Structure formats: C-alpha cells, structure tokens
Amino acid sequence: MAVNLKPPRNEDLHPVAGVELGFAEAGIRKANRRDLMLMRFAPGTRIAGVFTQNSFAAAPVQMCRQHLAARAELRGLVVNAGNANCGTGEAGLRAARVTCEAAAKLVGCTPEEILPFSTGVILEPLPVERIEAALPDCVASLGADCWADAATAIMTTDTVPKGASVQSTIDGRTVTVTGIAKGVGMLQPNMATMLAFVATDAAVSRPVLDRLVREVADASFNRVTVDGDTSTNDSFVLIATGRAAGAEITSAESAAYSALRDAVVAVAAPLAQAIARDGEGATKFITVRVEGGRDEAEVLRVARSIANSPLVKTAFFASDPNLGRLLMAIGNAGVTDLDTAGVNLWLGDVQVIDHGERAASYREEDGARVMQPEEIIVRVVLGRGNASTAVWTCDYSYDYVKINAEYRT
Amino acid sequence: MAVNLKPPRNEDLHPVAGVELGFAEAGIRKANRRDLMLMRFAPGTRIAGVFTQNSFAAAPVQMCRQHLAARAELRGLVVNAGNANCGTGEAGLRAARVTCEAAAKLVGCTPEEILPFSTGVILEPLPVERIEAALPDCVASLGADCWADAATAIMTTDTVPKGASVQSTIDGRTVTVTGIAKGVGMLQPNMATMLAFVATDAAVSRPVLDRLVREVADASFNRVTVDGDTSTNDSFVLIATGRAAGAEITSAESAAYSALRDAVVAVAAPLAQAIARDGEGATKFITVRVEGGRDEAEVLRVARSIANSPLVKTAFFASDPNLGRLLMAIGNAGVTDLDTAGVNLWLGDVQVIDHGERAASYREEDGARVMQPEEIIVRVVLGRGNASTAVWTCDYSYDYVKINAEYRT
Numbered sequence: 001m002a003v004n005l006k007p008p009r010n011e012d013l014h015p016v017a018g019v020e021l022g023f024a025e026a027g028i029r030k031a032n033r034r035d036l037m038l039m040r041f042a043p044g045t046r047i048a049g050v051f052t053q054n055s056f057a058a059a060p061v062q063m064c065r066q067h068l069a070a071r072a073e074l075r076g077l078v079v080n081a082g083n084a085n086c087g088t089g090e091a092g093l094r095a096a097r098v099t100c101e102a103a104a105k106l107v108g109c110t111p112e113e114i115l116p117f118s119t120g121v122i123l124e125p126l127p128v129e130r131i132e133a134a135l136p137d138c139v140a141s142l143g144a145d146c147w148a149d150a151a152t153a154i155m156t157t158d159t160v161p162k163g164a165s166v167q168s169t170i171d172g173r174t175v176t177v178t179g180i181a182k183g184v185g186m187l188q189p190n191m192a193t194m195l196a197f198v199a200t201d202a203a204v205s206r207p208v209l210d211r212l213v214r215e216v217a218d219a220s221f222n223r224v225t226v227d228g229d230t231s232t233n234d235s236f237v238l239i240a241t242g243r244a245a246g247a248e249i250t251s252a253e254s255a256a257y258s259a260l261r262d263a264v265v266a267v268a269a270p271l272a273q274a275i276a277r278d279g280e281g282a283t284k285f286i287t288v289r290v291e292g293g294r295d296e297a298e299v300l301r302v303a304r305s306i307a308n309s310p311l312v313k314t315a316f317f318a319s320d321p322n323l324g325r326l327l328m329a330i331g332n333a334g335v336t337d338l339d340t341a342g343v344n345l346w347l348g349d350v351q352v353i354d355h356g357e358r359a360a361s362y363r364e365e366d367g368a369r370v371m372q373p374e375e376i377i378v379r380v381v382l383g384r385g386n387a388s389t390a391v392w393t394c395d396y397s398y399d400y401v402k403i404n405a406e407y408r409t
Numbered sequence: 410m411a412v413n414l415k416p417p418r419n420e421d422l423h424p425v426a427g428v429e430l431g432f433a434e435a436g437i438r439k440a441n442r443r444d445l446m447l448m449r450f451a452p453g454t455r456i457a458g459v460f461t462q463n464s465f466a467a468a469p470v471q472m473c474r475q476h477l478a479a480r481a482e483l484r485g486l487v488v489n490a491g492n493a494n495c496g497t498g499e500a501g502l503r504a505a506r507v508t509c510e511a512a513a514k515l516v517g518c519t520p521e522e523i524l525p526f527s528t529g530v531i532l533e534p535l536p537v538e539r540i541e542a543a544l545p546d547c548v549a550s551l552g553a554d555c556w557a558d559a560a561t562a563i564m565t566t567d568t569v570p571k572g573a574s575v576q577s578t579i580d581g582r583t584v585t586v587t588g589i590a591k592g593v594g595m596l597q598p599n600m601a602t603m604l605a606f607v608a609t610d611a612a613v614s615r616p617v618l619d620r621l622v623r624e625v626a627d628a629s630f631n632r633v634t635v636d637g638d639t640s641t642n643d644s645f646v647l648i649a650t651g652r653a654a655g656a657e658i659t660s661a662e663s664a665a666y667s668a669l670r671d672a673v674v675a676v677a678a679p680l681a682q683a684i685a686r687d688g689e690g691a692t693k694f695i696t697v698r699v700e701g702g703r704d705e706a707e708v709l710r711v712a713r714s715i716a717n718s719p720l721v722k723t724a725f726f727a728s729d730p731n732l733g734r735l736l737m738a739i740g741n742a743g744v745t746d747l748d749t750a751g752v753n754l755w756l757g758d759v760q761v762i763d764h765g766e767r768a769a770s771y772r773e774e775d776g777a778r779v780m781q782p783e784e785i786i787v788r789v790v791l792g793r794g795n796a797s798t799a800v801w802t803c804d805y806s807y808d809y810v811k812i813n814a815e816y817r818t
Contacts, residue, residue, distance in 0.1 A: 054737065055741075055742075055744060055747040055749055056737065056739065056740035056765070084733065086733065087733055087736045087765070087766050087767055088767065089764075089767075092766075121731070121733060122732075122737060123732055123733035123766075123767045124767070125767075232736070322530070323531075324496060324530060324533070325531065327495070328465065328531060328640060330465065331464035331466075338464040340464055356465070356496070356498065357498035357532075358497065358532045
C-alpha cells in the first residue's frame with residue numbers, strides 16, 4: 001500500500017565507519033519475525049537525540065534522556081519492536097535497565113553507555129527475558145553493511161523498511177550519512193512510535209551535535225503527520241562516530257556545519273517522507289505547502305490543520321475535489337485576525353481559492369484531474385507575511401480504520 | 410447506524426407559543442427531499458446566538474451576526490440544506506440578503522428581522538432562486554405542532570432527525586422549551602455544519618438571553634466532538650417569544666434564570682448527544698469524563714484529546730481494549746507539568762490505569778467486556794485539582810471513511 005516507496009537494499013545504504021548492526025528474532029510479540037536490533041559504536045562515538053513531548057514518555061525514553069545527560073560518549077543502542085514498554089511504571093524502568101546491562105556485557109561497556117528503544121503496544125509488561133536471550137544472536141550477526149536488514153528488525157505496522165544514505169564532501173573529505181526509520185509520524189505520529197537512527201562518520205562536538213539534531217528534526221520528522229496523535233516513544237537520534245578524516249566540527253556557524261546539516265537533512269527528509277508514504281492505509285502522498293504567513297508558528301498551524309483534517313484526508317482518498325474542506329481547515333487553524341480575502345489556494349497547478357472565494361477560473365473537471373495522482377501538492381498563500389513551511393502527510397482510507405481496528409489481533 | 414437514537418414524532422415536541430414552522434422541497438442540491446425550513450415568530454420575539462469560530466465564517470453567519478447586532482427583536486429565520494453558502498464572497502452575501510428579503514415579504518417584516526442559515530457543501534454558489542421559489546410553500550405549511558417535520562428539512566448526512574422538548578414550572582407557571590438540531594458537532598464538528606434552534610415561550614431580556622445562550626452552549630454543543638474539525642457555518646440560536654405568562658427574566662442571578670437554564674440545557678444536552686449518536690458511521694456513543702484537573706481548560710483539553718484521537722476511536726469501533734491509546738491521548742493533551750504517577754483511568758467499572766501505570770487488578774477479559782456495549786464511559790482522574798468536565802463522542806468506523814469519501818457522489 002505504500003505510495004512510491006521501495007525497500008532499500010543493503011548495497012543502497014553506505015556503511016558508516018564505526019557503526020555495526022545486528023538483529024535477531026526475540027519473539028517479543030510474535031514468533032518468527034525480526035524484532036530486536038543492536039547497534040555497536042566505536043569508542044569516541046557521540047550521540048544527540050530528540051524525544052516525544054508526550055507526558056507519558058515510555059521507560060526507554062526516560063532512560064535515554066538520563067544516559068545522554070550522563071555520558072559524553074556512548075557505545076551502543078538496542079531497539080525492540082512489539083512492545084513499547086510504556087505505562088509500565090518501575091517494572092518498566094527495571095526492564096529497560098536490564099536490557100542495557102545485558103547489551104553492555106556483550107558490547108564491553110557500562111550500561112550507561114547503551115541507549116534502549118522500544119516500539120509497539122503500550123501498557124503491557126515488556127518480556128525482557130526474551131531480549132536478554134536473543135541479544136547474543138544480535139552480536140553474532142553484527143556487520144557494517146547490513147543497514148537494510150537492520151531496518152526490517154524495527155518495523156511494527158510498517159509495510160516497507162525505510163533507509164536512506166548519502167555521501168558528501170566536507171572540507172575536501174568524504175563524509176557518509178546513513179539512516180533508518182520506522183513508524184508513521186513523530187511530533188504527530190500515528191501508531192505506537194516513530195524511531196529514527198541516523199549515523200555519520202563526521203566528527204562533531206556534543207554541543208554542536210545537540211543543535212544539529214534539533215535543526216534536522218525541524219526540517220524532517222517534525223514536518224510529517226499521519227493523524228495528529230503523538231506517541232509515547234518517539235525518538236530520533238543522530239550518531240557521530242568521528243571516524244571520517246576531517247577535523248571535528250565545533251561551531252554551528254562554520255561552513256562544515258552547514259554542509260553536514262545539508263547531508264543529514266538529505267537522509268532525514270526522505271526518511272520522514274517515507275513515514276507518510278507508508279502511513280497506515282495510505283494511497284496518496286500529500287505535500288501541504290503554506291506561504292505568506294507572519295511567522296513560522298502560524299504557517300505550521302495552517303499546514304497541520306489541513307494535513308490532520310479527517311475530512312480533507314478522506315476527500316483525497318476518494319479523489320473528490322470537495323475543496324471547501326480545505327477552506328474549512330485553513331479557517332480552523334486559529335490564525336489570529338486572518339483576513340480571508342487575502343487567501344489563495346492551488347491544488348497542483350489549479351487555482352481553487354482566489355482571494356478567499358472560489359476562483360472564477362476553477363472548473364470541477366480540473367479539480368478532479370489534479371486529485372487523481374498518487375502525489376499531490378496543496379499550496380496555500382496567506383498573503384500576510386514571508387514565513388513558509390511544508391508538511392508531508394497521506395490520505396485516510398478504509399484500510400486506516402481496518403489496520404487500527406485490528407491492530408492487536 | 411445512529412446509536413440508541415429514535416426520530417422524534419411531532420407529538421413528542423411541545424409547541425412553543427409564538428413559533429410556527431414550515432418546510433418545502435427547494436431542490437437546492439437534490440430533488441424530492443425537504444431542504445428548506447422557515448420559522449416565523451410572533452412580534453416581540455428575542456433571539457441570541459453563538460456561531461462558528463472558523464475564520465471562513467459563511468455568508469449567512471456573517472449576516473446573522475449583523476442582524477442580531479442591529480435588531481432587538483426578530484420575526485423569522487430561514488434554513489437551507491445542501492449548500493453552505495461559504496467561500497462565496499460578495500455573491501454569497503447577496504444571496505443571503507435575497508433570502509432574507511424574500512422571507513421578509515412573506516412574513517411581513519423587514520429583511521433585518523430575518524436570520525439566514527445554510528448547511529451543505531462549501532465553496533459552491535448558492536442557487537438562491539430556488540429558495541425564493543420554494544419559500545411560499547414554507548409559508549403555506551406553517552404550523553405550531555410540526556417541530557419533528559421541520560427537523561427533517563434541515564438534515565444533510567444526518568440519518569435521524571433530532572428534536573427534544575421539556576416543560577418546566579418557573580415562578581409557578583409552565584414554560585415550554587423545544588429544540589431541533591442537525592449535524593455532528595459544533596466547536597469541533599464534522600461535516601458541513603451543526604445547526605441548532607431552541608425556542609422557549611419564556612420572556613427574557615436580550616442581555617440575559619445573550620448570556621444564557623453561551624452558558625447553554627458550554628454545557629451542551631461545546632461538549633460534543635466527532636472528528637475535531639470545525640465547520641464554517643455552525644450556529645446555535647436561542648429564541649424567546651415571551652408568550653408564557655410569567656414575568657420577564659432580567660437578571661442572570663435570579664432563581665427563574667437558573668430554572669430556565671436547567672430547562673434549556675435539558676433540551677440542548679440531548680440534542681448535542683444526538684449529534685454524537687448520529688456521528689458519521691457511529692456504532693458507539695462514548696462519554697469521556699475528566700476529573701481532578703487544575704482548571705476547566707485543562708480537563709477539556711484532556712477530554713478532547715481522547716475524544717478526537719483516531720486511534721482511540723478505531724479501538725472503540727473494534728471493541729479492542731487497546732488501552733495504551735487512552736494513555737497516549739492523555740499524555741498528548743499538553744497539560745503542563747502533568748505528574749503521570751497521579752493519573753487514574755476507568756473504563757466503565759474497570760480500572761485500567763492505576764497511578765500512571767497498568768492497574769495490577771486489570772484483566773484483558775474485563776477490558777474486552779467493557780468495550781462491547783454501545784454506550785461506554787471513560788473516566789480519567791488527573792489528581793491535581795477539582796475541575797471536571799465531560800465530552801460526548803462516537804467511534805470511527807469504516808462507514809466514517811465511506812460517508813466522507815463519497816459525500817458528494
């Protein structure tokens with residue numbers, strides 16, 4: 001069902017010096033499927049992360065925050081699919097701790113140098129003994145050139161594994177950025193979690209890495225939405241092994257920083273788009289671009305109001321140019337003092353709204369034509385400033401209901 | 410499909426002295442169905458209203474606001490179904506004006522003494538000549554005892570007409586309150602509009618009526634949600650003809666005011682609930698009660714976060730006790746400094762979350778049992794204050810997608 005999204009092959013994803021990946025079948029929720037993934041990092045690796053804003057942050061999210069605050073360098077991370085380890089109280093924190101301890105023994109480091117991640121059903125105890133039992137299999141399969149295989153081990157309702165990779169020249173030297181992700185959203189995601197792991201062999205100081213991960217998240221995962229719900233486990237971490245030959249990047253004002261940011265966005269943005277392309281039940285991939293706003297906050301509000309509207313999304317599913325719903329969604333965004341007479345809207349190359357009302361040139365058959373393709377661009381111009389943004393989303397189909405109604409069966 | 414909702418009969422809805430209703434088939438969108446309704450009021454009738462917060466307020470909403478501001482007393486209102494007259498610019502305002510003029514001639518008043526209402530597709534020109542042509546049929550059918558018939562003339566995707574009526578004794582005299590509504594939401598409604606018209610023969614001063622309509626809206630229509638979208642045409646008006654024998658209510662602090670408010674809420678609350686019971690594709694009626702919040706705003710945010718979550722709603726449709734989704738929705742409500750360890754949650758009589766985690770007493774079979782009925786109560790206790798509220802909603806089914814994907818076909 002995913003919209004124009006192909007699974008990556010291992011050879012499509014460049015190895016990153018200092019990163020090895022292994023996976024196993026732990027039987028956490030279902031038997032005979034990969035559901036456990038281990039990443040091992042070379043000494044000196046730095047990591048920065050952004051995590052869910054949900055008040056019920058899962059046990060592994062709480063532990064990640066602690067370990068990132070306590071340690072300058074980390075040596076590994078463990079991801080399990082099938083169980084979110086959330087709403088599990090003290091027992092959940094113990095289970096996350098046991099996971100780190102078991103991985104640390106195998107990697108040869110302290111538990112605080114391991115980051116734990118979980119994705120799956122909320123409010124059920126994590127069977128951590130299955131993770132302990134399967135971690136040796138992960139270690140046995142560790143390799144540098146198996147990013148695509150690793151991407152399959154973190155999937156839940158994903159229909160396609162998600163990976164992206166670029167190489168870029170920074171200060172005359174080749175830098176690699178490779179990442180994998182799972183799920184269907186982040187700040188506004190869908191099911192039980194969006195997780196993304198992006199690694200580079202560039203050397204970056206920790207304060208600069210902390211800034212970089214936020215800038216990249218704002219340009220990628222924070223721009224995707226499936227249904228406006230935010231998971232308890234969302235996590236995006238950026239790993240810098242420092243194994244490339246260049247000098248360490250210690251300033252966010254440097255040319256090297258800009259070049260690295262562009263390279264990381266070139267991996268993170270397609271991963272974020274892949275999440276919408278593989279949105280539950282998706283049949284269309286929709287880009288909502290909003291321009292002419294007073295500030296970033298208001299263009300984002302308008303874009304999300306459109307992208308999250310069930311009425312807009314069902315109209316896209318039906319290829320029905322019921323375009324009044326777009327007007328409704330703009331008006332719903334809570335933009336203060338919006339002069340509707342200044343609003344223009346295009347669907348693909350067809351102008352639908354002209355200064356707040358139906359465009360005189362608009363013909364129903366043109367609307368029907370531009371609603372047909374699998375990839376659709378909605379462009380709104382608010383006419384009150386220079387801020388702009390874009391959000392990626394998908395449509396709402398029967399299969400959205402089916403997948404979510406039957407998720408646990 | 411509506412959940413435990415029966416159509417009212419004319420004899421179920423008490424006439425209100427000073428109010429007559431008529432209806433007709435104007436063929437605004439589809440032939441051979443009632444789609445036009447006229448209410449005529451006796452001289453001296455006062456009206457107060459609350460309207461959509463959407464920036465793209467429809468032409469009739471703009472005109473209602475003008476007429477209510479300009480006139481102390483009104484003589485009639487016209488409602489058409491099938492077209493929302495929204496996003497229609499100056500032509501839309503002219504069409505609303507023509508509607509008022511045509512009705513005024515027939516009622517024998519000025520156009521400013523008529524309120525216009527429209528519901529249906531947005532962004533399409535209103536064929537006002539069909540309204541003009543059919544208004545004489547409305548006048549010919551005017552009667553006091555046909556509230557249920559009138560309720561059928563304002564429906565769009567409603568499957569059941571909605572009406573409610575009570576009689577109450579205020580200051581020793583009988584006061585009647587009768588109302589009809591259509592649609593599936595108000596501040597957060599669904600399709601193309603929620604409209605509600607509630608009339609009483611009580612005598613109420615206009616300032617007190619203005620306050621009463623807001624208090625009643627907060628206790629009824631502002632507590633219902635289907636999918637979080639807000640229409641461009643939402644309107645709730647409260648009509649007071651003053652034909653009952655009692656003294657005029659001129660103070661909101663009086664016992665008579667309290668008694669009248671209770672009577673109006675006794676009509677408006679079941680009308681609001683009827684909107685959720687008839688929510689598009691609804692198979693279940695869900696009450697979300699949130700207690701123990703610091704203030705009204707935060708308990709309402711939590712209740713709406715649960716009631717609007719597509720994941721929660723699809724789980725209810727499936728009768729699947731995937732209760733982590735409730736936890737997710739609470740955590741998503743943006744309650745500042747929420748101590749999750751203070752949160753408790755019951756589904757019906759079963760405690761699911763105990764101090765922020767899965768209740769030790771919780772058994773999956775108990776969860777499955779309480780998810781089965783057509784009427785379900787979710788109760789959340791935040792444990793940080795004394796504010797409480799309740800919101801009514803429905804589940805998300807395949808038919809929700811079907812109805813909205815095929816709405817215009």
